[in-house]
Amino acid sequence: MEDILTHNPPPPPQPLCGWEIVVNEVNFVRKCIGAGGSQDDLWGKLVCTNFKVSFVTHDSLPQQCAHRLLGEYDVPLACVDQVITVNDAKGKRKILGSNKKLKFNPTELILYCKDFRIIRFRFDEAGPESAKKVCLAIGHYSHPADTQLLFGFEYVGTRFYSSSDTRAVNGIDPGGRLQTPLFDCSSDWDREIKRTGASEWRVCSINKDYLVSPSLPEFFVVPSSLADQDLKQYACYFSAQRVPLWCWNHPSGSALVRMSSITEPLQQRKLDQRICNAVMKSHPLRSDVHKVELENGLLPTIHDIQAALVKLRQFCVIEPFEESEDKWLSSVESSRWMEYVRVFLKQAVEVVYVLEWKQASVILQEEEDRDLSCVVASLVQVMCDPHCRSLVGFQGLVQKEWVMAGHRFLDRCNHLKRNDKEESPLFLLFLNCVWQLLEQHPTAFEFTEVYLSVLSDSMWLPVFSTFLFNCPQQRAEHSRDFALTKRISLGQEQALRFPPVWDWSQQFSLKDQALFNNPLYVGKSAPCVHNGTVRTYSHRRSKVRSALTVLMKH
Known part of the structure; x- marks a missing residue:
C-alpha cells in the first residue's frame, strides 16, 4: 500500500470539451474490477465534471475504439441511473x-x-471528506433540475453548430457522397417523395412556426387531395393536434401513414372517412385502406416495456452466470423483453403483408402517435425498403420517424430524472428488433451491430440534439432561451443548432467509423455468390411470407 500512496499523481483525464468543468475530485480511489477479489482492481483519481464521471489511472490500456468525448473509464452523467453510497x-x-x-x-x-x-x-x-464531496457532486450533477442544465447546452454554446454545419450532414459533402437528411426543411421531404415515387402526396407547411401542433415538425407530407384549410380545420379534433402523417410509399403505390386518435366522438366517423378517402385517392389502384389500432392490447404498453427492461437489467448485471445457463435463460425469458421484440416484429410483418400482398395502404393509429407507431413504422420500412438498410438511409429513417415525428426522447430516456413513470426504452427495443433482422439477413444491412451499439450508447451523450428533446419545437425554444440567457449572438440563426448524432466525427475518427460498415453487405442489387451461383440480393415476397410464418409459429 505504501508503494501505491507514494506514486506520482495520475495523468490528467480526457481533455475537457467545450464548457466542461471539473466540479470535484478525490485521489487514491480503488476501482473494483470483478467480484473475485482486489488483485485486479485499479488505483487512480475519481473526477466529477458537469458532463461525466472520470476515473484516471496509470494502468489504463489503449482503447480499441478511441472515443473523442469519453475516456476508457468515463461515464456520462446522463447514463447514470442511480448513485448509491455505502458505509461498511x-x-x-x-x-x-x-x-x-x-x-x-x-x-x-x-x-x-x-x-x-x-x-x-x-x-x-482516500480522504473521507473528499470522498463525501465527490459523491455528493456526482449525485447532484447526474440529476439536472432543468433542461438547460444538461451539458449539451454548454457544449453547443461554445462550438456554435451553425446551419452550414448542419447542411454538411444533411446535403452533399465535398466528396459527392449523400449525407443524412434531417427532414427539417421541405426539400428533404420533396426528395423522399421522389425517391419512393409517392406522386399523389405533397409537402405541407401549415405547421410553420408550430402554429397548428407543438409536437409535429414544421414540414410533413399529406395526401394531395387534402387542402391546407381542411387540415387546419381538422387539427383540433386530433389528439395533440397531430393530423395524419405520411411515412413511406411501397413501389406498388400503397402508402404507410401515421395518425393520432380522434378526440371528438361526434366527428370521429366523419373524419375517419375523410382521411381514408384521401389516402385511397393517393393510391394508383384506389385500393382499400386498412387501419391498424396499435393500442388494441396486442402490443405492450410503454409501462410494460419499461418493466421488462428493469427485469432484464437485473438478470444481466447482477452476477448472471452464478446460476445455470438454463435457469438464467428462463429468467431472461420471464422478463418478457424478447417476447415484446417478437410481438413488434410480428406486427410489422403483418403490416408489410397488407402493403405488399394486398397492395393496400395502411394507417397506424395511436393515441398521440409518438411511441408504438415509431417502432412499427420504422420496422416496416427496414423490412421493405433496401435504402433504409443502408447506413445513410437508416439514419434518415430514425431522423424522420423518431426525431422529427416527436418521439419524447427527453421523457422516455428520463434525462432529467424527474418522472420514472414516463421512462420507457422504446428506441432500444427498436434497435434490438433491427439487430434480430440483421442476424437473420447479414448481407442485407450496410451497418454492423457495432454501429447499433454505438447508436444506443449515444442516447446517453447529452451533446447531440437527436436524443435530447421531445420534439423539434422544444429544441428550438430551449436553444433560443439558452442563447438569450448566455447572451450568445445568433446572427441570422433563430436558435442554437445542436450537432446531430449523425456527425460521427464528433465521437470517432474515420478509422473507428470503419467498424460501422458491414463487409458482408451486398447492397440493393449487388451480385453475390451462393452455392456457386451468382445471385442478386433483393427483397422478395417469399421472404416476407416466410418471416410471417416463423413469427406466427413462435
Whole structure:
C-alpha cells in the first residue's frame, strides 16, 4: 500500500470539451474490477465534471475504439441511473440525487448505469471528506433540475453548430457522397417523395412556426387531395393536434401513414372517412385502406416495456452466470423483453403483408402517435425498403420517424430524472428488433451491430440534439432561451443548432467509423455468390411470407 500512496499523481483525464468543468475530485480511489477479489482492481483519481464521471489511472490500456468525448473509464452523467453510497462500518446505504445530503462518510460508491454497467469505487485510502464531496457532486450533477442544465447546452454554446454545419450532414459533402437528411426543411421531404415515387402526396407547411401542433415538425407530407384549410380545420379534433402523417410509399403505390386518435366522438366517423378517402385517392389502384389500432392490447404498453427492461437489467448485471445457463435463460425469458421484440416484429410483418400482398395502404393509429407507431413504422420500412438498410438511409429513417415525428426522447430516456413513470426504452427495443433482422439477413444491412451499439450508447451523450428533446419545437425554444440567457449572438440563426448524432466525427475518427460498415453487405442489387451461383440480393415476397410464418409459429 505504501508503494501505491507514494506514486506520482495520475495523468490528467480526457481533455475537457467545450464548457466542461471539473466540479470535484478525490485521489487514491480503488476501482473494483470483478467480484473475485482486489488483485485486479485499479488505483487512480475519481473526477466529477458537469458532463461525466472520470476515473484516471496509470494502468489504463489503449482503447480499441478511441472515443473523442469519453475516456476508457468515463461515464456520462446522463447514463447514470442511480448513485448509491455505502458505509461498511455503519452498515448504511443511501441513494443520492439532486441537493440530497449525506450524513456519513462513504467507504464505497456504486453507480448503476443505464447501459447495464455497475461501476464500484472504494475509498479505503482516500480522504473521507473528499470522498463525501465527490459523491455528493456526482449525485447532484447526474440529476439536472432543468433542461438547460444538461451539458449539451454548454457544449453547443461554445462550438456554435451553425446551419452550414448542419447542411454538411444533411446535403452533399465535398466528396459527392449523400449525407443524412434531417427532414427539417421541405426539400428533404420533396426528395423522399421522389425517391419512393409517392406522386399523389405533397409537402405541407401549415405547421410553420408550430402554429397548428407543438409536437409535429414544421414540414410533413399529406395526401394531395387534402387542402391546407381542411387540415387546419381538422387539427383540433386530433389528439395533440397531430393530423395524419405520411411515412413511406411501397413501389406498388400503397402508402404507410401515421395518425393520432380522434378526440371528438361526434366527428370521429366523419373524419375517419375523410382521411381514408384521401389516402385511397393517393393510391394508383384506389385500393382499400386498412387501419391498424396499435393500442388494441396486442402490443405492450410503454409501462410494460419499461418493466421488462428493469427485469432484464437485473438478470444481466447482477452476477448472471452464478446460476445455470438454463435457469438464467428462463429468467431472461420471464422478463418478457424478447417476447415484446417478437410481438413488434410480428406486427410489422403483418403490416408489410397488407402493403405488399394486398397492395393496400395502411394507417397506424395511436393515441398521440409518438411511441408504438415509431417502432412499427420504422420496422416496416427496414423490412421493405433496401435504402433504409443502408447506413445513410437508416439514419434518415430514425431522423424522420423518431426525431422529427416527436418521439419524447427527453421523457422516455428520463434525462432529467424527474418522472420514472414516463421512462420507457422504446428506441432500444427498436434497435434490438433491427439487430434480430440483421442476424437473420447479414448481407442485407450496410451497418454492423457495432454501429447499433454505438447508436444506443449515444442516447446517453447529452451533446447531440437527436436524443435530447421531445420534439423539434422544444429544441428550438430551449436553444433560443439558452442563447438569450448566455447572451450568445445568433446572427441570422433563430436558435442554437445542436450537432446531430449523425456527425460521427464528433465521437470517432474515420478509422473507428470503419467498424460501422458491414463487409458482408451486398447492397440493393449487388451480385453475390451462393452455392456457386451468382445471385442478386433483393427483397422478395417469399421472404416476407416466410418471416410471417416463423413469427406466427413462435
